[in-house]
Amino acid sequence: MHAALPQQAQQEGGSNDVPTQRTTRDLRRVDIHPDHWYPLAWSREVKRGKAHGVRFAGDPIVLVRTESGRVFALEDRCAHRQVPLHAGVVDGESIRCCYHGWTYDCTGRCTDVPYLGRERLPNGVRSYPCREEAGLIFVFPGDPLLAAEAKFPDLGSASDKAYKTRRFGREVKCHYTFMHENLMDMNHQFLHRRQMGSMRARSLGRRRGEDWVEVDYTFAREAGKQPIGEALVFGQKRGTRPDDGNKDVMTIRTAYPYQTLKICTKDETMVMDLWIAYVPLDREQRTNRTFGLLSIRRPKIGPLLDAAWPLLVWFTERIFKEDRWIVEREQEAHDRQGADHNHEVFPVINELRALLVERGAPPRDASAHAGPDSRRVHLIQPLTDLSAS
Template sequence: MHAVPLPDTSAIDPPASAPVRDLRRVPIHPDHWYPLAWSSEVKRGKALGVHFAGEPIVLVRTESGAIFALEDRCAHRQVPLHAGVVEGESLRCGYHGWTYDGTGRCVDVPYLGRERLPNGVRAYPCREAHGLIFVFPGAAALAGERPLPDLPSVADTAYKTRRFGREVKCHYSFMHENLMDMNHQFLHRRQMGQMRARSLGRRRGEDWVEVDYTFSRLEGKQPVGEALVFGASKNSADQNDKDVMTVRTGYPYQTLKIRSGDGTLVMDLWIVYVPLDAAQRTNRTFGLLSIRKPGIPFALDLAWPLLVWFTERIFKEDRWIVEREQEAHDRQGADWNQEVFPVINELRDLLRHCGGRTVIPIREVSGAA
């Protein structure tokens, strides 16, 4: 992954002798591209209200199909612009008809005259790719320096891709930890059977950390879930060192790739966790799961409903457990976690280093309902 400049946190990071700041109150850094909606959610000639870390944003698809993003408030009475009307390439507020173009400039006030137009509203850099609408909520001048995620498997006809996502009531860091730590497979024993993860090693860069795993089935008949992810095996031992799973956090995104023994990429997951509220205790996940098509024509299409069912069950268990982690943090008012897995400690250090400057006040977290 191409390294990008990181924010200078020297003014806010505590010295080595000071207590480590609570990761669960470190906000996500806004100077990256974040998907705020699926392309299919914003119809032609319509507007959609979304949020990023408490900031209301309106996504607009014009009559020509172009996309733009503005702060979701009219400069006049502060009412939400997403309740307005798309007319041509502009958005008209539904209250008094103030009209804004894609740059946020006010281009018409029906009763005022074009020669006396007031100031407009903030516009966000906005791009559409991979079936997602990305917005750059940070410093707009940096948008051109930060590339959109590169997702080659999504466009490759050799793969079939599933798009999925849900709202999850936890800080985004819990989500990164959940995917990175494959020692939690015991949670999924009903779907995956008795599997053991073995870490092959980890690597760390300035804005990324990754770990490799292999898996072995301990006993019993191979469950359907394991066969979907790793392929059918004849015995519990032949999964050892056969497939390698690499989980990587390349801030702020996360990937999971499985390669077979010959190096073929058989599964490719890209996922991001977008905070919705100001306290960043709720996030919306956007995931793209690409599975390599087998040699038998249409075999994956036939198995697709089963794969969807399986991944939904896995995600449901993961969502349940990370929400319990968030609840524990809220009750305790601090992070009491005693972590022993080295890669998770490195991940936490990375998320603190790459996170935003402003720490979420503890009253907004522990005092929330």
């Protein structure tokens, strides 16, 4: 029915001058790799003496801010009857389950069952390495032994006073990989034509490292005037005619699993610095929560940026809303088609796709996880063996 073949078949056909994808894995079924630090909440969401429930790839996690103000992270299920600990009561430096009062410390050890002797305390719950930086609470959801040596992300200019930072994000109903592709492919300016006017991106070339891909762009305005929101982002007015000498360079980089977008003027001043992470919420990783730090360099006359900030917020929200809408349509198409039918022609995006598969989690062992789905897969699995014999 569909004239365009699925990604893999096209690549093998070799008709396009793009990197060949050797993998047979569907990119939208590649789980994000858990052995990284992921932001799971804004600091302001976890109030002193309160617990807050979040999720990473289907795993419920409770973030607890104790009475002394420190934050710890545990599996968000009481060991007793599996109810969420985030509905519990913070008691000093511990969390007490709301149901029968079982109590856990920051290591997940059960330290009290009110109706049981202390000598018979049951097992506790899993704890997660946890760190608070730049207004974000990070958790290391993978192998805890790897947390100490794992690279903690550079959060860009969020703590540099020369910049003003907007913290933003939402739940988006798509696989995290669509987010990476959306931001990196600046040919999608057409989507934002109502906000940005008619802009043409020109790719200046790409670079690739072991765990990163990046690309540079310049932009030319094809028609219309520069919108004021965009001018704010750049801190100054730019030329509006094609090729009028605007030599700002935008660099977009996926340094797995994070993404950054920086804009530098020709005098190499960085006027905009975005750090962003996409955190899968459900086990199938078909939704993600986005955490973005958007830093804008303060102009000489400081208060100007503060005064114009609401307009910048409004402008970026509208752009983000359009992006959210389109990536959710991409996920919907994948759900309906049951496979990745994308027909990508832009080399940098094919490079990015390869990176996301390589650095992603290995395929799940069907028998290793607990859901009802996995058991069904397990029952069906032996078929292969049988038909081979």
